[in-house]
Amino acid sequence: MAEVKLYGSWSSPFSYRIEVALKLKGVEYEFIDEDVHNKKSPLLLKYNLVHKKVPVLVHNDKPICESLVILEYIDETWEGPSIWPGDPYERATARLWAKFFDEKCVHAMWKVCWSKGEEQEKLKKECTELLKILESTLSGKKFFRTGETIGMVDVTGNFVAYWFGILQELAGLQVFTKEKFPNENLPPEDKLAAHFQARFRAVAASK
Amino acid sequence: MAEVKLYGSWSSPFSYRIEVALKLKGVEYEFIDEDVHNKKSPLLLKYNLVHKKVPVLVHNDKPICESLVILEYIDETWEGPSIWPGDPYERATARLWAKFFDEKCVHAMWKVCWSKGEEQEKLKKECTELLKILESTLSGKKFFRTGETIGMVDVTGNFVAYWFGILQELAGLQVFTKEKFPNENLPPEDKLAAHFQARFRAVAASK
Structure with missing residues (x-):
């Protein structure tokens, strides 16, 4: 089974939008709530070398950064209702x-x-x-x-x-x-x- | 036949990337070379109300702004070689x-x-x-x-x-x-x- 992890923060709107998209598709995921103001985890920093920011979606060990890019990836990867218009x-x-x-x-x-x-x-x-x-x-x-x-x-x-x-x-x-x-x-x-x-x-x- | 117009500028890398994508797809288009430093055309300003910038792609009278958004649109609209990876x-x-x-x-x-x-x-x-x-x-x-x-x-x-x-x-x-x-x-x-x-x-x- 595919493993999906979301490195996010409960207070971030960018992280929140990824949760909405995953829930709409019915994708099960593990949410890792990063302490973005004090100490980011070594894994987050490894996964997002350039921006060092949440959210990062990790799908089968492959990281995807930047919330709008993640939203496109979710839509292209999983079947189910889309938040993107069809046309x-x-x-x-x-x-x-x-x-x-x-x-x-x-x-x-x-x-x-x-x-x-x-x-x-x-x-x-x-x-x-x-x-x-x-x-x-x-x-x-x-x-x-x-x-x-x-x-x-x-x-x-x-x-x-x-x-x-x-x-x-x-x-x-x-x-x-x-x-x-x-x-x-x-x-x-x-x-x-x-x-x-x-x-x-x-x-x-x-x- | 679909009418495609590109409001661009020969010296702009953002405008240039749209031309590459259109040529790869074999889409015929009219190029309107905007004088971006002196006087932008009223049509460009009408089409791009928010940013007032080139490039703007007009397809059957519908304007699309922002070069990365236009590149996605070209790929989704016309058949032919894609500049986007398949995976x-x-x-x-x-x-x-x-x-x-x-x-x-x-x-x-x-x-x-x-x-x-x-x-x-x-x-x-x-x-x-x-x-x-x-x-x-x-x-x-x-x-x-x-x-x-x-x-x-x-x-x-x-x-x-x-x-x-x-x-x-x-x-x-x-x-x-x-x-x-x-x-x-x-x-x-x-x-x-x-x-x-x-x-x-x-x-x-x-x-």
Whole structure:
């Protein structure tokens, strides 16, 4: 039987999206919860030499890194329901949005929570612009969720709705106020809030 | 008959990789050479609202943006030779390298050519580390080119070998000195050098 291990972190949206995809396919896997802030395991560092980050999926001893690459691999390797749309053009659109979340939104929305003063004001404007792009594109459309099945864009976009919602509250920001994404099966909000609160305190104490 | 248009730029490695993929598949297309430094066409801006960048592939009036997403779309849409490996694990590895080039190498190698003093020294070190990763991974392996056919990693990695080779020479850098990638059918070196020389001069004059 194929052996599947996921080196992840319960508090990471990138790790979470892999769990959603594996569960949708019905793939059994072992979850190794890495202590990403204190001490990463030697195996994780061996498997992800370049980025040294979770998630890493190990399938029959072969490691695959980077969450969007892992999502493609899962879909191509196991039978079962797909989080990717069937049509090539819709799949291209889903890949574009996933890239938009990861390369634009996550970066700006993460940084705005950990910055101060003028830099934070600049980042707030940037985040507002990004949210406007999302809103104008989605307005009046059912795009993010086709029919009754969870889709790629829902899975990758969860950072914006759920993680950023918790983070901005802790950071005392009001960049966006309404959740626009489905968020079933997510890590418990209070546990996630406590986790990031501790990290905010640690960063504040070290300044 | 399907209508295929590529909004690109002859001097862009991102646009060039799309042409390679279309030619390999034998897809006929119209190339619209955008003046990316002076005036982008209204159609390009309409098609790529978010990034406003080339390349954009328009297939039957539907636009697809971002070169790596376009490469996936071409492979899924047209029959014929593929630049992607057939095996899912090898395909995942190719996707990882493509991401590594685009998110790590291109950014650092582009910036090192346009920076000065201390910042440039820091970026030189970063580029050297990136090249070491490439070298140690490829050492003694035929990975980048499986058999006799051009592969995804050759196509996306060409920036490192060809574009960066020209750029670093113009910028008076010696970050790497040996070409490690195949470079057939690339834009003429002298034309590309003259193009970037003009841009270096323009930037220097505006400082």
